[in-house]
Amino acid sequence: MAEEKVAGESTAPGRVERLVESGKAIIPPLTLLSALLFYFGYVSARSQYEYFGVDVDTIGLGTQDYIMRSPQPLLTPLLVFAAAGAGSVAAHAAVRRRIHTPASARTAVRLRRLGRGGQVAGAIGLAGGLLLLLGYTFLRDWPLYALVTPLLIGAGATLVRSGAALGRLLQPPASPPTPLRRTSTALVYLVVAVSAFWMTATVAQWSGRGLAMYDASRLDERPSVILDTKESLFLRSPGIVETKLPASEGQTFHYRYRHLRLLIHGKDRMFLVADKWSPSNSTIIVPLDGSVRVQFQFQNQQP
Numbered sequence: 169m170a171e172e173k174v175a176g177e178s179t180a181p182g183r184v185e186r187l188v189e190s191g192k193a194i195i196p197p198l199t200l201l202s203a204l205l206f207y208f209g210y211v212s213a214r215s216q217y218e219y220f221g222v223d224v225d226t227i228g229l230g231t232q233d234y235i236m237r238s239p240q241p242l243l244t245p246l247l248v249f250a251a252a253g254a255g256s257v258a259a260h261a262a263v264r265r266r267i268h269t270p271a272s273a274r275t276a277v278r279l280r281r282l283g284r285g286g287q288v289a290g291a292i293g294l295a296g297g298l299l300l301l302l303g304y305t306f307l308r309d310w311p312l313y314a315l316v317t318p319l320l321i322g323a324g325a326t327l328v329r330s331g332a333a334l335g336r337l338l339q340p341p342a343s344p345p346t347p348l349r350r351t352s353t354a355l356v357y358l359v360v361a362v363s364a365f366w367m368t369a370t371v372a373q374w375s376g377r378g379l380a381m382y383d384a385s386r387l388d389e390r391p392s393v394i395l396d397t398k399e400s401l402f403l404r405s406p407g408i409v410e411t412k413l414p415a416s417e418g419q420t421f422h423y424r425y426r427h428l429r430l431l432i433h434g435k436d437r438m439f440l441v442a443d444k445w446s447p448s449n450s451t452i453i454v455p456l457d458g459s460v461r462v463q464f465q466f467q468n469q470q471p
Contacts, residue, residue, distance in 0.1 A: 202235065205238040206235055208238045208369065208372045209234035209235055209236070210224070211241070211372040211373055211376065212240065212241040212375050213237055214373075214376065215372075215373045216379045216380040217431075217439075218380075219377060220451045226434075226453075227432060227437075227439065228436065238372075240375055241371060241375035241376065242368065244371060245371050249364065263337070266279065280335065283330075283332070285331075286330055286334070287328050287331030287332065289327055290323070290324045290327025290331060292324070293321075293323050293327065294321060294324030294325055297316075297317050297319075297320030297322075298321065300313065300317040314370040314373075315370045317366075318362075318364075318367045319363070319367060321359060322363030322364060322367070325356050325360055326356075329353070385445065387441065387442075387445055390443075392428070392429060392443065392464065392465040393428040393430050393440055393462060393465070394428070394462070394464075394465055395425040395428055395452075395460060395462060396413070396421035396460060396463075397423045397425070397460050397461075398422060399422070401423070401425065401452070403425065403450070405441075405446070405448070405449045405450050406448065407427050408425055408426070408428065409427055411423070411425075411426070412424075427442060427444075428442065429441055430464075436455065436457070437453055437456060438454045438456065439453055439454075
């Protein structure tokens, strides 16, 4: 009985250690995923509120807020990358089937030409992307620069690598990969990953700007706010109406502003805009510290 107890005690730590090791293997990918979601959510939100003249860092959004905003800008890139990955896997499987069929001798020439053509096209695309990268000073104002440049670099590197891999498949079995080949393959993967990251960040930025323009065209769908202040704010945005409140005993608020909409609610402040968008409008930052009085006005159907 004593031996069984000792054996049971010796196996328990082993299970715990295996669980700990499994957790260590899972946590780093989750941390990296959270960091990526946070970054792309931040890029999108920064572009969105920059349209209204607001620095997103002044809003006070937290890590969870940015992560929750990331699915919107990441949806299109993830679908594109998934489709491209599925297409490349299908193409690779089809090429391997053609190579190992009895008619492979008749198609070897075509496949070699295809591989060489892919390498040439990839080299041209890669060279074009590098030229755009070197010409950043002169081309940075081009609206499509931040998308076309990484697209050419990533697609060019992928075609060069795929063409070389196709050529090796058509050759007889050779020696194991040399350190130089492994290093070049790792560099190609790194270039493709950086290009994909750049393109995704660009799409996230465009997505944020698109959300801002959508919001600006539908400000009437946002909560209507009536703002009372102690002093005149001298607001000049078109559409905002200032009314002086009648004086009364104990009254500390003397001015009322209507036709305001809530843009976003931060940690300890609100950001208000006029209910009709104009390029000359301003965003009003209202601290929630008792210096102002805020009322939310709604208009709904009869119950």
